[in-house]
Amino acid sequence: MAAVAASAGWLLRLRAAGADGPWRRLCGAGLPRGFLQSASAYGAAAQRRQVAHFTFQPDPEPVEYGQTQKMNLFQAVTSALDNSLAKDPTAVIFGEDVAFGGVFRCTVGLRDKYGKDRVFNTPLCEQGIVGFGIGIAVTGATAIAEIQFADYIFPAFDQIVNEAAKYRYRSGDLFNCGSLTIRSPWGCVGHGALYHSQSPEAFFAHCPGIKVVVPRSPFQAKGLLLSCIEDKNPCIFFEPKILYRAAVEQVPVEPYNIPLSQAEVIREGSDVTLVAWGTQVHVIREVAAMAQEKLGVSCEVIDLRTILPWDVDTVCKEECFLNLEAPISRVCGYDTPFPHIFEPFYIPDKWKCYDALRKMINY
Amino acid sequence: MRKMLAAVSRVLSGVAQKPASRVLVASRHFANDATFEIKKCDLHRLEEGPPVTTVLTREDGLKYYRMMQTVRRMELKADQLYKQKIIRGFCHLCDGQTLLPMQEACCVGLEAGINPTDHLITAYRAHGFTFTRGLSVREILAELTGRRGGCAKGKGGSMHMYAKNFYGGNGIVGAQVPLGAGIALACKYNGKDEVCLTLYGDGAANQGQIFEAYNMAALWKLPCIFICENNRYGMGTSVERAAASTDYYKRGDFIPGLRVDGMDILCVREATKFAAAYCRSGKGPILMELQTYRYHGHSMSDPGVSYRTREEIQEVRSKSDPIMLLKDRMVNSNLASVEELKEIDVEVRKEIEDAAQFATADPEPPLEELGYHIYCNDPPFEVRGANQWIKFKSIS
Numbered sequence: 001m002a003a004v005a006a007s008a009g010w011l012l013r014l015r016a017a018g019a020d021g022p023w024r025r026l027c028g029a030g031l032p033r034g035f036l037q038s039a040s041a042y043g044a045a046a047q048r049r050q051v052a053h054f055t056f057q058p059d060p061e062p063v064e065y066g067q068t069q070k071m072n073l074f075q076a077v078t079s080a081l082d083n084s085l086a087k088d089p090t091a092v093i094f095g096e097d098v099a100f101g102g103v104f105r106c107t108v109g110l111r112d113k114y115g116k117d118r119v120f121n122t123p124l125c126e127q128g129i130v131g132f133g134i135g136i137a138v139t140g141a142t143a144i145a146e147i148q149f150a151d152y153i154f155p156a157f158d159q160i161v162n163e164a165a166k167y168r169y170r171s172g173d174l175f176n177c178g179s180l181t182i183r184s185p186w187g188c189v190g191h192g193a194l195y196h197s198q199s200p201e202a203f204f205a206h207c208p209g210i211k212v213v214v215p216r217s218p219f220q221a222k223g224l225l226l227s228c229i230e231d232k233n234p235c236i237f238f239e240p241k242i243l244y245r246a247a248v249e250q251v252p253v254e255p256y257n258i259p260l261s262q263a264e265v266i267r268e269g270s271d272v273t274l275v276a277w278g279t280q281v282h283v284i285r286e287v288a289a290m291a292q293e294k295l296g297v298s299c300e301v302i303d304l305r306t307i308l309p310w311d312v313d314t315v316c317k318e319e320c321f322l323n324l325e326a327p328i329s330r331v332c333g334y335d336t337p338f339p340h341i342f343e344p345f346y347i348p349d350k351w352k353c354y355d356a357l358r359k360m361i362n363y
Numbered sequence: 364m365r366k367m368l369a370a371v372s373r374v375l376s377g378v379a380q381k382p383a384s385r386v387l388v389a390s391r392h393f394a395n396d397a398t399f400e401i402k403k404c405d406l407h408r409l410e411e412g413p414p415v416t417t418v419l420t421r422e423d424g425l426k427y428y429r430m431m432q433t434v435r436r437m438e439l440k441a442d443q444l445y446k447q448k449i450i451r452g453f454c455h456l457c458d459g460q461t462l463l464p465m466q467e468a469c470c471v472g473l474e475a476g477i478n479p480t481d482h483l484i485t486a487y488r489a490h491g492f493t494f495t496r497g498l499s500v501r502e503i504l505a506e507l508t509g510r511r512g513g514c515a516k517g518k519g520g521s522m523h524m525y526a527k528n529f530y531g532g533n534g535i536v537g538a539q540v541p542l543g544a545g546i547a548l549a550c551k552y553n554g555k556d557e558v559c560l561t562l563y564g565d566g567a568a569n570q571g572q573i574f575e576a577y578n579m580a581a582l583w584k585l586p587c588i589f590i591c592e593n594n595r596y597g598m599g600t601s602v603e604r605a606a607a608s609t610d611y612y613k614r615g616d617f618i619p620g621l622r623v624d625g626m627d628i629l630c631v632r633e634a635t636k637f638a639a640a641y642c643r644s645g646k647g648p649i650l651m652e653l654q655t656y657r658y659h660g661h662s663m664s665d666p667g668v669s670y671r672t673r674e675e676i677q678e679v680r681s682k683s684d685p686i687m688l689l690k691d692r693m694v695n696s697n698l699a700s701v702e703e704l705k706e707i708d709v710e711v712r713k714e715i716e717d718a719a720q721f722a723t724a725d726p727e728p729p730l731e732e733l734g735y736h737i738y739c740n741d742p743p744f745e746v747r748g749a750n751q752w753i754k755f756k757s758i759s
Contacts, residue, residue: 097599100670121606123596124536124570152535155571191451193520195534217450219677331750334733336757339507340452342733356750 052190052242055351058249059219059266065252074244076218077106077183079145080225083255085114088142090179091229093119095129095146098348103148104185104244130156130182134164137177137234146231147184150238151198156182160275164234165209178232184223186214187279188333188347190312199333200280201307204236212236212259212307216281217243218251218357223258226304231260241338260330263311274355275315277304280348287353297361326363331356385634396420397582397696401630405622407613407650412621413637417629421698427475428630428693429707431467431686434491436715437500441507441521448722449508452520466683468628469592469653470495473560475628476635482550484530484543485562487522488592492562495531500715504722512725516732537563537570540589544576547587547648548677558586558642560635566597577615577648584647588638589615591652592625598661601668612652625653629692656683731756 005261010232044084061068085091093107101108111119122129127148133145147153160182166259188197204212212235215221221239228235264279266290274284281303286297304310331348339346396418404412444450470491473483485492493503498514506513507521516522517533524532530546533539543561550557567573567590571682579585591611595602602609612620618640623634631653638649658678660667693699734746734755746755 034364095595100599103598103665120697121600121604124566125569127571127749128569154535171492193452193522196452211467286472331752334749334753334755335747336734336755338738339518339522339733341517341727345730345733352749352753356752359752360749 003132006241015265045130051346053341053347054279055122056217056243056247057282057285058154059217062219062252063251065256066254068250068252069221070248071218071222071251072102072245072248073104073215073218073221073239076222077225077239078108078110078227079251079253080222080255081107081110082113083226084142084144084229085110085118087255088229091118091144092136092141092142093144094122094133095147096122096124096148098146102146104239104241106183106239106244107146126152127159130159131163131310133182134159134167134177137180138175140179142179142229143181145176145180145182147182149196150186150240151195153182153184153200157203160204160210160236161207165185165207167209167234169209176232177234179229180234181225181228181231181237183237183239184233185244186239187242188338188343189242190343192338193343194338197338197343199238201236201238201277202334205308207308209234211309212238213260213305214238214240214278214307215305216240216268216303217247218279220248220258220303220305222251224260226255227257230257235260236339238278242348258305259310261306261311263305263314264303265300265314266303267299267301269298270362271298273300273302273315274353274357275302275304277307283348283350284353285351287357290350290354291357295358295361297357297358326360329356329360334342364384376432390677392697393421393699394697397692397698399629399692399696401627401633402624404624404630404634405612407610407615408617409619409737413630413633417633419629419692419698421693423475424689424693425703425707427471427532428686428704429711430471430474430495431689432708432713433500434467434470434494435686436584436711437494437503438490440715440719441504442723443725444504444508444719449750450521450692453508465691466491466592466594466625466655468631469625469655470603471637472625472628472631473590475632477558477560477639480491480528480555481557481639482528482530482546483562484533484539484546484559485718486533486536486539486564486567488564489524489532490521492529493526493532494627495522496526498524498526499562500718501721502716505725508722508725509723509727510722511728512721517728518732518736523754537572539563539566540567540570540573541576541579543589544580544585544648547580547585548583551584556643558588558639560588560590562590565593565595565599565602565609565611566600566605567592568614569597577618577650580648581615581618586642586643586645587648588635588642589618589648589650591650593652594655594657596657596661596670598665610652612650615648615650618650620650620652622652622654625655626685626688628685653685668719735759 081093093110097103098107098119099111133143134141164177164180187199201212201214204210211231213224213228213235215224225237228237274288276284285301288301291297291299301359302315331353334346335344367524398418400416402413407411407508437550441450474495483492483496490503494500502514506515506519509517509520511517522532522534523654528710530748540561543559547559550559593611597605605715608614612622621634634651638651641649658676658680690704734757736759737757743756743758746757748755
């Protein structure tokens with residue numbers, strides 16, 4: 001249930017005995033409460049909602065893909081879509097309100113450039129959008145469907161799981177809808193409440209036949225999205241909406257691909273492995289730095305990138321479970337619906353992650 | 364100084380006395396009621412429609428005016444609080460439609476056509492309906508700011524407000540329509556002659572589940588009034604670009620329908636009375652399309668001008684503002700005076716101010732309540748927090 005309700009979760013594993021530190025043994029209710037000061041305790045401070053729970057950490061400028069340009073996440077997505085429509089004459093983009101640029105500006109300028117036959121609005125019908133997209137893909141054209149918020153993907157759940165995922169399998173490879181890509185803004189944003197904050201990748205993570213991808217940055221997003229579009233399997237691409245404007249880095253202008261089903265080790269370490277995806281990668285990067293500085297613990301940070309099929313080999317070698325010093329810890333959102341006023345407490349911010357890490361080491 | 368104080372107190376007490384003497388004067392000089400002509404409704408599979416004339420009593424007129432003005436001011440205040448970042452999150456205002464003018468006529472007019480024992484369910488533009496269904500402005504604004512004095516204890520926010528016989532406040536577009544059909548079934552089953560008003564917008568009219576609900580309601584003759592509030596835009600897409608048929612009152616196909624001028628509160632009231640009578644007589648569901656308009660954007664994050672022109676908004680605002688229409692009607696037929704209506708404005712403004720004060724000052728719900736009301740259970744169980752060591756109690 002927690003997996004279902006989770007925002008970007010992360011796993012924590014102890015690989016060797018951690019450093020002995022002079023930290024206190026914390027009981028279950030101790031530190032968390034200390035961190036989770038109830039809003040009323042702060043009075044006026046409670047009126048001002050605090051800043052984002054993470055700090056975006058850009059990767060160094062890539063040199064192997066040619067000229068780069070400063071882009072934020074939604075611009076990187078627009079660039080990927082632009083490249084796709086230029087390369088592939090059968091590619092079409094559709095969804096609610098995409099024509100004027102989209103509610104997050106991911107499709108700005110594309111209709112003017114490629115025409116209203118290739119970039120068009122659909123009525124408000126998610127089940128229809130995905131079903132229609134599957135139909136386009138089955139004929140061989142490239143369909144890029146947008147679901148306006150990941151929270152709205154559920155009317156289309158049947159089409160994705162029962163139709164798209166099973167098409168190739170049930171027809172004995174006679175037909176397929178591999179040229180379908182569904183993109184959707186995903187994840188918490190600080191004020192989205194119940195229906196503009198959900199991270200539903202867990203619902204799709206157990207459905208063979210589709211691929212589920214979540215990028216952590218503009219550079220990753222463009223490469224992964226292009227890979228999804230070109231991949232011959234139906235893909236769901238979740239875009240962390242909080243990063244649309246907050247994440248800015250140098251992104252190549254020309255198309256390039258980042259392979260799917262490959263996790264990336266973005267920080268080497270020897271004591272603890274931290275795995276995350278999407279926005280949460282930046283949270284645990286900070287936690288890893290904190291752990292090194294305050295506890296002398298060396299953390300390995302892995303960005304899973306593709307949720308399904310996931311890169312088992314990078315994350316755990318076959319014998320690893322016999323060698324763990326502590327049980328795997330899952331840090332995620334609460335086992336409640338995504339709350340309205342309680343959102344700051346619900347989010348697994350760096351303090352909760354750090355706390356879990358400390359307990360792990362203390363195990 | 365004392366003289367000044369005395370003078371001031373005299374003036375103040377004089378002001379306090381004024382309304383009383385005003386009323387006495389009023390009953391001598393104002394008409395008790397007046398007859399108005401209203402627009403004929405377009406009909407689908409109906410022989411007759413609602414009447415084209417209606418009688419508005421002075422009492423009703425003042426009541427509607429006050430309610431509409433309250434809804435409008437409340438929405439404007441919510442807009443203000445949002446811009447001050449005291450309200451966070453998603454805030455779908457219904458002026459014009461939800462917040463502002465336009466939709467005030469809808470919520471007040473609909474309420475005028477039904478009984479408090481009837482049921483109502485709508486989508487996310489719900490603030491006006493929450494008020495007309497009986498909650499106070501204080502509770503509504505406190506819910507918007509997420510405080511414990513809010514109608515959903517601060518846990519729902521803008522899109523999830525509930526009251527007696529008012530089922531919200533629903534975030535997912537179109538999902539409330541099958542719910543409404545279900546409520547109508549309960550009405551029929553209970554045999555108390557109640558109806559259910561199920562509202563949705565022009566965007567939602569293209570959702571598949573709406574048609575599933577139409578079929579069930581017609582098959583089982585449920586007392587359900589489907590109401591499509593057509594404000595011409597589904598977020599940023601105009602109806603012409605979203606719907607193959609923009610005659611939303613005909614989309615029920617086998618369900619009879621009528622198209623109503625949603626800016627005229629009297630038109631809405633008469634149509635609602637007609638529709639409710641139709642349903643109560645056991646003939647089954649009926650569909651109403653309210654033609655309305657929203658001045659603001661879809662929500663607070665939508666400026667509302669990237670997909671339509673400012674001139675269009677201005678034109679509608681100046682010609683079809685429901686509050687203005689009602690005011691003109693009442694003043695011209697001698698049902699009320701301009702000063703009297705101005706006084707109502709002042710009172711409403713004060714009420715909203717007080718409510719906003721409360722909504723800003725009320726404390727937020729305690730952190731312990733984060734895990735409450737997930738399930739209905741006897742012994743409280745533990746809710747897992749962000750990691751396995753954080754636990755919250757869940758109590759119902």
